[in-house]
Amino acid sequence: MDIQGRTFLISGASSGLGAACAQRLLQNGARVIGLDINACPWISDSALWGQAQERYWHGVCDVTNESSVEEVVAQGIRQVGEVSGLVTCAGILHGERLIGRDSLASLESFRRVMEVNVVGTFLLARIAAASILRRLEATMPQGDDEDNGVLVLTSSIAASEGQVGQVAYAGSKGAVAAMTLPMARELARFGIRVVAIAPGVFETPMMQGASPKVRDPLLKSLVHPKRFGLPEEYARLVEQVVENSMLNGTVLRLDGGLRM
Numbered sequence: 049m050d051i052q053g054r055t056f057l058i059s060g061a062s063s064g065l066g067a068a069c070a071q072r073l074l075q076n077g078a079r080v081i082g083l084d085i086n087a088c089p090w091i092s093d094s095a096l097w098g099q100a101q102e103r104y105w106h107g108v109c110d111v112t113n114e115s116s117v118e119e120v121v122a123q124g125i126r127q128v129g130e131v132s133g134l135v136t137c138a139g140i141l142h143g144e145r146l147i148g149r150d151s152l153a154s155l156e157s158f159r160r161v162m163e164v165n166v167v168g169t170f171l172l173a174r175i176a177a178a179s180i181l182r183r184l185e186a187t188m189p190q191g192d193d194e195d196n197g198v199l200v201l202t203s204s205i206a207a208s209e210g211q212v213g214q215v216a217y218a219g220s221k222g223a224v225a226a227m228t229l230p231m232a233r234e235l236a237r238f239g240i241r242v243v244a245i246a247p248g249v250f251e252t253p254m255m256q257g258a259s260p261k262v263r264d265p266l267l268k269s270l271v272h273p274k275r276f277g278l279p280e281e282y283a284r285l286v287e288q289v290v291e292n293s294m295l296n297g298t299v300l301r302l303d304g305g306l307r308m
């Protein structure tokens with residue numbers, strides 16, 4: 049699917065991987081509806097973004113809140129148009145052992161991780177698919193594109209090799225990975241593809257907050273290159289997923305050979 053002139057809904061757009069995806073898609077001529085629980089810090093840098101600012105609309109909402117997400121996305125669609133693609137990057141990391149020294153793992157934390165990482169992804173996939181279908185009903189598909197839409201979900205390599213303390217996080221990312229194929233099968237008849245990306249470790253505020261005790265062994269486990277991924281490298285794979293029609297119903301690792 050061509051990126052130019054299309055509208056993309058991106059969650060977690062204020063930081064890290066989501067911000068990099070929004071910037072890359074804007075650079076390629078897309079319109080973007082960014083969602084995040086926080087305001088967008090990077091779009092006010094007009095020297096960098098110039099006219100792209102006019103193609104970006106930012107909505108503040110918690111991706112777990114159904115009515116708020118629906119309201120904010122509807123507002124964004126009124127501003128920049130029905131969507132052709134989704135990139136879900138809103139997510140939270142949580143580490144906790146099932147059986148701690150003094151207490152059992154918090155059920156509240158487990159539920160929150162599932163809510164943000166799984167329910168948030170599900171809600172946005174539903175909303176984005178509905179928007180793509182409205183667009184198709186209103187307009188004939190344009191150009192030579194085989195695709196009418198693409199949903200890109202963010203999983204993690206923790207989905208298949210979660211570490212001690214990652215029961216909630218790995219479980220949530222496993223759910224995102226497992227949702228990918230049934231979504232792709234269901235939406236195929238509308239010409240909508242669904243792909244998940246499973247990043248290894250990326251230099252974003254999420255990982256920059258981790259202690260050397262967590263970071264150093266991960267750096268040592270990398271095969272090549274011996275560094276964490278850059279958000280731009282994630283965004284380049286998203287761009288490829290959007291443009292390459294043969295990528296569908298799969299989970300793509302992007303990890304420098306890291307096995308946790």
Ligand SMILES: NC(=O)c1ccc[n+]([C@@H]2O[C@H](COP(=O)([O-])OP(=O)(O)OC[C@H]3O[C@@H](n4cnc5c(N)ncnc54)[C@H](O)[C@@H]3O)[C@@H](O)[C@H]2O)c1
Pocket residue numbers: 059060061062063064065066083084085086109110111112136137138139140141164202203204205246247248249250251252253254255
């Ligand atoms: N950085 C990594 O190493 C790495 C590795 C594997 C997977 N991931 C996944 O990639 C995604 C993006 O992570 P990142 O590294 O860019 O982290 P990040 O913390 O830099 O960005 C996450 C963004 O999501 C937003 N967010 C969090 N909860 C939200 C909510 N309830 N509603 C709306 N927005 C919310 C945050 O405000 C933030 O802007 C996450 O799903 C994360 O689990 C990251």
